[in-house]
Amino acid sequence: MIKKILSIVIFSFALISCGGSNEVIPLTINVGSEGRTLDPQLATDSTTTVVNTFLQEGLTRLDVNSKKIVPGLAKSWDLSKDGLVWTFYLRDNIKWSNGDEITANDFKYAWLRALNPDTASEYAYMLFPIKNAKEYNAKKVKEDEIGIKVINDKTLEVTLNSVTPYFTSLTSFLTYLPVNEKFIKKVGSEFSLEADKILYSGPYKMVDWVHNAEMKLEKNENYYDKDIISDHKVVLKFIADSTAALNIFKNDELDVVALSSEQYEKFKDDKRLHLVEDATIWYLGFNHMNSSVLKNRKIRKAILQAIDKEKLVEIATNGISKDIYNITPTGVGIEGFKTNDFALEVGETFSRFNKEEAKKLLKEGMRELNIDKMPTLSLIVNDGGVNKKFGEIIQEDLRKNLSIDINVELVTFKERLARTNAGDFDIVLRGWNADYKDPLTFLDLFVTNGGNNSGKYSNKEYDESIRIAQTEKDPKKRFEALKKAEKIAGEDVIVAILHQPKKLYLVNPRVSNYAFYGIGVKFDFTRAKVKE
Structure with a gap:
């Protein structure tokens, strides 16, 4: 009888110690800053895109x-x-x-x-x-x-x-x-x-949402393919600070975390590391409508040519990113050509670093505007990743090479989105990832009155090139229209193109059956398997 009681006590202790025999440890992923809306028809940010792959x-x-x-x-x-x-x-x-x-x-x-x-x-x-x-x-x-x-x-x-x-x-x-x-x-x-104000058509449904902290998901029993979806719950964390996120990963409280380029060196030989070629551009967006000086093409070009992009990516990203000179990054296809890569077919369309030429252009632009002193310009930078470092390097380059004073405003991701959409900025540091594998995913951003044309750039010749590219059936004629738009973008300096990044992720080896993408959604863990 004593042995029997002892066995029950030991068994009960074992259940308490492991959290119960039926407990399934959730898959926990950091997705960065929370986006401004989960509404599919209103959302634009990459975090919301990732969240909606589950929902x-x-x-x-x-x-x-x-x-x-x-x-x-x-x-x-x-x-x-x-x-x-x-x-x-x-x-x-x-x-x-x-x-x-x-x-x-x-x-x-x-x-x-x-x-x-x-x-x-x-x-x-x-x-x-x-x-x-x-x-x-x-x-x-x-x-x-x-x-x-x-x-x-x-x-x-x-x-x-x-x-x-x-x-x-x-x-x-x-x-x-x-x-x-x-x-x-x-x-x-x-x-x-x-969570209760959404209907779900995907593999998971949300059961709890603490804004700017986390979402808790569980399998959607009404999903048509539910049998291949694991029973584990999913927790999506909203942690903007890469250092904090990495520390939580090290404590085994996260299964998936993105690394900053600063963190890469310590993990470059780690088997848990995934290095993903990303069809993304980072650039300085100019306010063409509300800035009295940035509406001048020569001043925009001066700013572009005063930034040493090779140094920028080396210092800010440890050389992981690459400096680029097109609106369209490498990795975006174009049908009917040998390389199947639009950027390689077109060649460079944006000017390289040249501080002497930049000084000359600035003087000419100021003369055209009849001003003898440049105003202090604001640069909005959201507080995630290495964005602050980018802002500081750009600020110093423009001060040193052009004597332009830049006020770097460090804001939250949500505030950056809101101010950009409202046109409340001079210059904004922002990125854009390919939504689909065609140059239009980048080039049609800048058509007159376009939904994501926050800088309000407008050029009839550019618009016409995009219109032809959207409707032309002949691949060669379509290519020529896209190429013309790319050339206009460089000549007009619609934005100041900076770099094309690589994405870095650490994944707990207990997780399998997932994918990372360079185009569209960043990753997909909806059908992941998790070893307990």
């Missing part, structure tokens, strides 16, 4: 193993002979997290919502390949003239303006995600602001 799914998605576009909520699709009409067939067993059926109308409603000018979606232009989408966004046509047609609950027909080979890549993107009209009308302006 939502579109017609198509990126496959973890092949890194190719595969069926998502659509089981298949057809393309007409002329390449203009895509017909998507939805799966039979797809439901929202509340049990309601996901239908073709959920996609149509979401896309029209993004295009409605009253929504003010910065990513509305992502839908412009669709017939009359741009015209509807400009209030020139009616809703029923847009090339989006619901054939029945399980069939969606989409007519495009021109042949768009990468359209199934677009349909995996954030802005193309479905939303439920009935649910949005029910929760109104509170949509997407809290």
Whole structure:
């Protein structure tokens, strides 16, 4: 009897020690600063894109193993002979997290919502390949003239303006995600602001959200592919400071963490390290409309040529990033050419460091503006990663080489987004990652009145080149239009291109079956396996 009691006590102690035999340790990932909204049609930041890979799914998605576009909520699709009409067939067993059926109308409603000018979606232009989408966004046509047609609950027909080979890549993107009209009308302006104000179509649903701290997720039992989703919970942490995040990783409280370039040296031989070539540009955005001096092309070019980019990336990123001289970074394809790399085909379009030429250009620009002293300019930099170091180096280069005083304003990620969107800046340090594998993902950022054209640059010749690139069927003519836009960007110094980064991640070896991407979403752990 004593032995039996002792055995029970020991067994009970073992259960307490390990947290209970049924406890599954969550997969914990740091995703950086919390974005400003989870609303698919309003979100623009990379953190929200990552979060939504867990919570939502579109017609198509990126496959973890092949890194190719595969069926998502659509089981298949057809393309007409002329390449203009895509017909998507939805799966039979797809439901929202509340049990309601996901239908073709959920996609149509979401896309029209993004295009409605009253929504003010910065990513509305992502839908412009669709017939009359741009015209509807400009209030020139009616809703029923847009090339989006619901054939029945399980069939969606989409007519495009021109042949768009990468359209199934677009349909995996954030802005193309479905939303439920009935649910949005029910929760109104509170949509997407809290865990219970969202419906989920993806592999996970949110069960708790402490803003700017963490989200707790668990498997969505209504997800069509739930059987291959592990039972472990997922915790997404919002930690902007890379040092703090790394310390938490070292304490085994994080499974996935991004490294800064400063931290790379200590981990360059670590088997847990993943080095990812990133189709991203970092640049200085100029306020072309509200700055009295930055509207002058020669002054913008002087600023660009006064920054020693080779030194900048060597000091700020330990040489991991590379200095670049195009709007479009390497790694972005262009069909029909030997290298399948647009930047290599076009060649450099932005000027290199030349402080003597920069001084000359500044004097000429000031003369054109009839001023004899440059005002102090503000440079907005958000407080994550090595951004502060970038700001300080740029500040010193412009002081030393041009005698321009720069006031570096260190702000939160959310504030940087808000001020950039409001046009409340002189210069802003920002990055842009390829949403899909085509040069337009970068070049159409700067069309007149574009949703992400926060600097308000405007050039009719540039706009026309982009229009041709969006509609031209002949690959060579399309390439020439894209090349012309790239050349104008460099000549006009729309922005000051700085560098193309590599992403650095540490992953706990207990985690498997995941992927990192250079284009689109940063990574995908939705189908990860976790050893306990």
